[in-house]
Amino acid sequence: MKIALIPGDGIGPEVVDQALRVLTKLHPEVETTEFDFGARRYHATGELLTDADMAALREHDAILLGAIGDPSVPSGILERGFLLKLRFLMDHHVNLRPSILFDGVASPLANPGTIDFVVVREGTEGPYTGNGGALRVGTPHEIATEVSVNTRFGIERVVRDAFARAQARGKKLTLVHKNNVLTFAGSMWARTVDEVGKEFPEVATDYLHIDAATIFMVTDPARFDVIVTDNLFGDIITDLAAAVTGGIGLAASGNIDATGVSPSMFEPVHGSAPDIAGQNLADPTAAILSVALLLRHLGDVDGAARVEAAVASDVASRGETRGSTTEVGDRILALV
Amino acid sequence: MKIALIPGDGIGPEVVDQALRVLTKLHPEVETTEFDFGARRYHATGELLTDADMAALREHDAILLGAIGDPSVPSGILERGFLLKLRFLMDHHVNLRPSILFDGVASPLANPGTIDFVVVREGTEGPYTGNGGALRVGTPHEIATEVSVNTRFGIERVVRDAFARAQARGKKLTLVHKNNVLTFAGSMWARTVDEVGKEFPEVATDYLHIDAATIFMVTDPARFDVIVTDNLFGDIITDLAAAVTGGIGLAASGNIDATGVSPSMFEPVHGSAPDIAGQNLADPTAAILSVALLLRHLGDVDGAARVEAAVASDVASRGETRGSTTEVGDRILALV
Numbered sequence: 001m002k003i004a005l006i007p008g009d010g011i012g013p014e015v016v017d018q019a020l021r022v023l024t025k026l027h028p029e030v031e032t033t034e035f036d037f038g039a040r041r042y043h044a045t046g047e048l049l050t051d052a053d054m055a056a057l058r059e060h061d062a063i064l065l066g067a068i069g070d071p072s073v074p075s076g077i078l079e080r081g082f083l084l085k086l087r088f089l090m091d092h093h094v095n096l097r098p099s100i101l102f103d104g105v106a107s108p109l110a111n112p113g114t115i116d117f118v119v120v121r122e123g124t125e126g127p128y129t130g131n132g133g134a135l136r137v138g139t140p141h142e143i144a145t146e147v148s149v150n151t152r153f154g155i156e157r158v159v160r161d162a163f164a165r166a167q168a169r170g171k172k173l174t175l176v177h178k179n180n181v182l183t184f185a186g187s188m189w190a191r192t193v194d195e196v197g198k199e200f201p202e203v204a205t206d207y208l209h210i211d212a213a214t215i216f217m218v219t220d221p222a223r224f225d226v227i228v229t230d231n232l233f234g235d236i237i238t239d240l241a242a243a244v245t246g247g248i249g250l251a252a253s254g255n256i257d258a259t260g261v262s263p264s265m266f267e268p269v270h271g272s273a274p275d276i277a278g279q280n281l282a283d284p285t286a287a288i289l290s291v292a293l294l295l296r297h298l299g300d301v302d303g304a305a306r307v308e309a310a311v312a313s314d315v316a317s318r319g320e321t322r323g324s325t326t327e328v329g330d331r332i333l334a335l336v
Numbered sequence: 337m338k339i340a341l342i343p344g345d346g347i348g349p350e351v352v353d354q355a356l357r358v359l360t361k362l363h364p365e366v367e368t369t370e371f372d373f374g375a376r377r378y379h380a381t382g383e384l385l386t387d388a389d390m391a392a393l394r395e396h397d398a399i400l401l402g403a404i405g406d407p408s409v410p411s412g413i414l415e416r417g418f419l420l421k422l423r424f425l426m427d428h429h430v431n432l433r434p435s436i437l438f439d440g441v442a443s444p445l446a447n448p449g450t451i452d453f454v455v456v457r458e459g460t461e462g463p464y465t466g467n468g469g470a471l472r473v474g475t476p477h478e479i480a481t482e483v484s485v486n487t488r489f490g491i492e493r494v495v496r497d498a499f500a501r502a503q504a505r506g507k508k509l510t511l512v513h514k515n516n517v518l519t520f521a522g523s524m525w526a527r528t529v530d531e532v533g534k535e536f537p538e539v540a541t542d543y544l545h546i547d548a549a550t551i552f553m554v555t556d557p558a559r560f561d562v563i564v565t566d567n568l569f570g571d572i573i574t575d576l577a578a579a580v581t582g583g584i585g586l587a588a589s590g591n592i593d594a595t596g597v598s599p600s601m602f603e604p605v606h607g608s609a610p611d612i613a614g615q616n617l618a619d620p621t622a623a624i625l626s627v628a629l630l631l632r633h634l635g636d637v638d639g640a641a642r643v644e645a646a647v648a649s650d651v652a653s654r655g656e657t658r659g660s661t662t663e664v665g666d667r668i669l670a671l672v
């Protein structure tokens with residue numbers, strides 16, 4: 001098992017350290033290569049992600065990423081130039097984000113109910129393509145466009161993936177979009193769900209506008225089983241989902257090329273949190289749960305379940321005091 | 337005072353009835369014209385909003401709308417062909433959506449705190465322009481684009497409006513966007529807030545990505561005073577805000593042409609709720625609160641305050657049983 005490690009910025013290195021301990025305990029044979037992507041390298045060399053980097057990353061079975069982002073770099077540079085570029089070039093079309101409210105975790109909701117769903121967020125098109133532009137920048141006549149690009153090919157593959165996951169779970173798929181306003185893209189999403197749904201007669205489907213979906217996320221999150229949605233709506237709904245299940249300290253994600261051609265990448269949903277970086281304060285749980293997703297993707301279903309069970313048992317016993325990054329790592333490691 | 341009434345579809349007529357009673361009590365001199373826009377007229381005539389309709393609407397000081405939308409009409413037809421067309425043609429650039437957690441109203445949040453903020457949502461550009469298109473529809477090679485169009489002119493006027501509101505309130509303005517991904521439009525929004533902010537040195541500003549804003553909306557909604565954001569992010573964040581403040585049964589909105597050239601339009605945030613239409617079940621509170629926004633817009637600050645106080649006092653005494661549409665209307669009417 002060859003894993004590319006991208007510790008990244010801020011708290012990234014700390015949480016990746018703990019994730020790696022868990023991975024190594026289950027797979028002592030793992031070979032890792034560390035990559036220095038992020039703000040430090042950008043400042044030192046101006047480089048974000050080169051062709052040589054891409055080739056080197058491709059030598060691995062999967063990628064484990066901590067976090068990318070630093071206030072010293074203007075907004076958008078690292079995101080567009082590294083993180084999104086990597087997702088797009090690796091064709092990570094299935095952005096997989098499970099949401100579980102673990103026993104013992106406090107939700108901000110008064111009556112959260114049982115929350116256990118997964119969002120299949122499209123990862124390679126929609127409003128994230130970087131398509132668009134600006135004219136007369138800095139003048140009173142400035143105009144800027146952002147173009148959401150959507151293809152039947154791109155939608156169909158994630159819709160089929162989402163149906164397959166729904167079939168293997170609670171047999172319910174919810175499409176989230178805004179097809180009463182974004183009618184060109186929205187109608188293609190809706191038709192694709194209808195058509196692919198014929199291959200999955202056991203899966204019930206429904207549809208919610210993104211605005212209504214945010215309402216249900218706080219009034220009845222238990223209604224969701226699998227959500228399929230576009231790149232931007234998926235970004236929004238998964239952060240909200242993380243919040244209602246106790247915070248982004250617990251939310252893991254996979255950026256998956258379901259064809260297996262490129263290595264898939266696993267990362268916590270949280271960012272680099274520079275304010276608490278280097279202080280052994282960050283919660284490494286999301287990074288550790290990302291290892292579970294990585295293991296399941298590479299076929300070690302049993303290892304994935306062991307990591308998830310260890311996390312569930314640890315969070316159930318945390319009470320008010322989670323402890324430091326290394327303390328959480330120590331406890332989960334002992335439980336695996 | 338000449339008011340155009342658009343009862344619309346579903347529960348629209350019922351809630352507008354109650355709103356009109358309140359308006360008439362405060363302004364017995366009000367002259368109203370009822371317009372039959374919505375699904376019924378569309379089915380009967382194929383018409384949504386004609387030039388003659390626009391001219392007739394312009395004869396009024398303001399518009400009061402119930403709700404538009406019916407399952408018998410494909411998604412997007414009434415929204416694009418009527419509601420958004422009206423907002424765009426009337427240049428309703430300030431889409432104003434206050435969020436208050438009234439005493440006695442149950443929030444889905446365990447610890448909501450004091451919620452009292454207002455969202456200034458841009459209403460005439462962004463991803464709502466209908467710009468975009470589709471090719472090879474229905475084939476495996478279908479492609480669809482949705483173009484978000486953003487101008488300095490369009491952004492600056494709502495940003496200035498939002499600053500003025502912040503200046504008159506809690507002196508805090510939060511820009512919500514996704515400027516690390518939508519860099520062309522996002523950077524224009526951020527620069528415009530920085531520049532217009534110089535005119536309002538007392539107002540503190542901050543910035544949140546839309547995904548982070550949804551997190552704070554459930555973990556710390558009390559942090560918000562005035563939010564300014566684009567058309568789509570505003571749609572999303574105001575529905576979520578309505579949910580955390582007890583539901584869209586209470587959320588009012590104004591679609592304002594701040595230049596005063598066109599009549600502004602006031603409407604509940606909720607939809608037509610066809611499942612409960614005609615049964616005297618709908619909550620008319622949001623429509624009644626929309627009358628308060630209408631009155632304030634037309635300069636009757638005192639009347640607006642009386643409506644809001646009546647609503648606050650009624651919701652505080654509701655307990656578990658709100659009562660029927662007419663019962664709520666009766667109670668609030670008596671309190672005004």
Ligand SMILES: CC(C)[C@H](C(=O)O)[C@@H](O)C(=O)O
Pocket residue numbers: 079083084235269516517547
């Ligand atoms: C950092 C940012 C570009 C990214 C996204 O929007 O996809 C993040 O919010 C996420 O959800 O992984």
Ligand SMILES: CC(C)[C@H](C(=O)O)[C@@H](O)C(=O)O
Pocket residue numbers: 180181211415419420571605
């Ligand atoms: C019905 C729809 C077009 C509309 C919108 O998206 O603006 C609604 O959701 C709203 O918020 O008023």
